[in-house]
Amino acid sequence: MNQRYTINPPIQELTELFKNQRNFDALASSIEEPRVKVHEAISKMAYVYEKVRNAVDYQEEHLIRKNAIKRMLKRRIITKERGTVISEPLIRELIRAGYLKNDYFPEKRIPDIELIVNKYITLINLTVGQYQTLQEKKKNKTFDWIISTAAYEIQEYLSPSIKDDALVESMYKIIRPNLELINEIPNPEDRDVQIYIAIHRALIKSDQAILRYHLIYYYAPEWKYMTPDEIPNFAQKLPELQTRIEHQINNKMSDRLARYMKKFAPLFIILKDVVDQNSDKAEEMLANPQELEKAITKACQKKYALASSKLTRGVFRSIIYIFLTKTIMAFIFELPYELIFLDHIILLPLAINVIFHPVLMALIATSIKVPT
Template sequence: MELSQKAKRLIEQYKIWYQSLEPKEAQGTIGVDEVASKVASFYEKIRGVVDWREEHLLRKTAIDRIFRRRILLAEHTGEMAEPFLQELIRGGHFPNNRIPTQKIEEVQRIINKLAAIMENSKHYVEGNQQGRLENWLLALGSCEIEELLAPPTREKALIDWMAEDMKERVQVRRKDTDRITEEDRVFLIYVGVHRSLYKLDDPTIALHLLERFYPNWKSVDSSALVSIAQTIQGTKERIENLLKHPLGEKFYQIIENYDTPYLLVGDILTKDPTGFENIVAVSGSFETAIREAYNKRLIKLKKRMRKAAFFSTLSVFLSKVLIALALEVPFDQYLNHGVNYSAIGWSISVPPLFLLALVMSVKSSSEENLQRMLLEVTKITLENERKSIKEVSLPKKRKGFLAFLVVMVYLLTFVVTFGGLAWVLNKAGFSFLSMVVFLLFLSLVSYGGTRIRHRSRELMVGEQSQGFLFGIFDFFFLPVIQTGKWFSGQLVRYNILSILLNVLIEAPFQVFIEFLEQLRTFWKEKREEIH
């Protein structure tokens, strides 16, 4: 069996990554005090709960928070890199005495580059747009720093391989080609691969798109920064339009159905990139390797889903109990001169149980799915294997009365669903405040449960039928899920606890940590003088 040329290029990239893991010659590394590190890492664990993100985004979120704070408080950014990196290491985001000291200079170059672009862009960007541009550049800077300190060589190689493959497989229907340019089609595939393969967030995807618009972005010299500053606002708008493209979701849905075979190939290569070609050549060994990789991912997925089900249910339950004790019970006592404990009990128990039912009722795999997986992996790795073409069906443009009717049906569904729930709650003796809190929690739970259900099906290949009952649920609960999505976005955007921690606690706490480290260093020096 002959490997395709694209698969061979992928193998070479993985070999480069594998060689990078080999021990290098002794070189200076960045070290921090262990005691100060333990104190700082404890605080970072607390921040990880407050600023909760999905596991693969936790480190990047911390880098972004610390980077923004130091930029904001720095009198000048010319020597910011070293204390910034030391704080990241103290917080446990990178191992102690592992990052080479040369990274200080490289991180400083990134900071200087961003500072120069932000300063020069003021001559070309107006008013409020300047603030949004600077905020956007800082987000991209955080991503670039993380990739510098922990290069995603494998991930980028797999993304490029899948994106190149999907350019051939994901096409727009001929009758719709006038509605999207070829360049946009290619970019939307690239964005869709990022979102499906590694669930990357918009700033990371934006950085990778920026590197395509400015190929020398990582090694740009100072003379080119002025010209970049002139065009950066237009590039930002172009990238944001791609990330929010109305057809982006259509591309993502198709790509997301076929991402797992690429991940399995990546898993096999990670284990032994030098022996991959031999595995493919020996009859039966390739299928065995695919099955092993698939089963490992399935075990991890089930563990992750059980963990998500437990912690999300517990979180909703505890949050609901706290709100009931802090708001609902005092409100009922004050207005109604009594508490409906039955209603409070239902209010506390229904949202977490509903979330648990949503999460636990999904099917993660099947033997039929495994057989489809084996076929898809063979298609994408071997030469001359015929691959199916997937056509993106662009939504029809609704006009006139039909468009009005569709909107009215959606609004009617919204009214019927929330109105029906409010009527049931009223009959059950819920107070007005309890009804509002219950509906908000139910919306958040519906959105969160739907997201977890979606993630639990990540090993499934091809389009999956939801079933009649879930189809009915989806139709009537779509307004509830959409409300939960909106409300969840507002909670993330206006995380009051996070803002208070940043302003009142984090800055002085980091001053104390740096003082503690310098104090211990001074003590060590004095102790050494005794001998």
């Protein structure tokens, strides 16, 4: 008789969600409806610009789109545009820059983006815009806090992280009952929040803006569908909510818990890939040791290939960044110095200074090997 594994209820829930989500995605993409489309030639120029910008302004790959939304949104809000004016140009700009697929986003969903943008613009006007007595530094910090949260909410609407959130939930349900380390936190509610924060950081590498978004909806779920008439009351409570959220994010246990969760994160990352790649037969496969081993091996091979590709892209971006900064420094400081004080340019030291560090970075990169 063949051995069979018993599947934990949280894992069963995860497999069911992945299967349903796959069917939903297939159905949504098959519906014929007007979608936002931009000119291909203009898109290529914007795409190249974003690639160069991201090479210079280095950041984690999974945060690039969120940070791009924040940058674009911030620029438009500063110019006093309203959500009705911002939303469609924002979507088009994201498509041109390669952050959304062309001819994919339904036009009928643009008003939903308008509601999100207007909600946050109203909140900004009621906090940063009204309290003139606030110190400039504090006003800027509050503005950035709100914009960062708005950017992630827009990203969540454009591309919901349903699978990542489900994975976080599964990891929480499996680890939480046996986690003794968390008992060092006296408040039971704070314990649960700290576990979620640690899992987010270890498993899906959530930054502070993403954590703030989730904590806002944890403490104030009504914010999601709040009407304009209700926002002033929410704005009055925002400073207290900010303090509460920042206290949780910066809790002294956060880093310690995140380090603990990192020991288990690879298991759940591979689990996600295995279930995602076999969503139609995931439960049957997870219960079968032989099939599960094959699926894990295949998922690991794909993960290593992806890691190798990400490493190559990361090295390339780093080399471009170092080369550009060294070249700029040479033109700003070294060339004027040699022309003013030496009356001529010594090319060899200048060339070495510009080229040496990128070449060294490339040589170091070739020595880094992804596990097989």
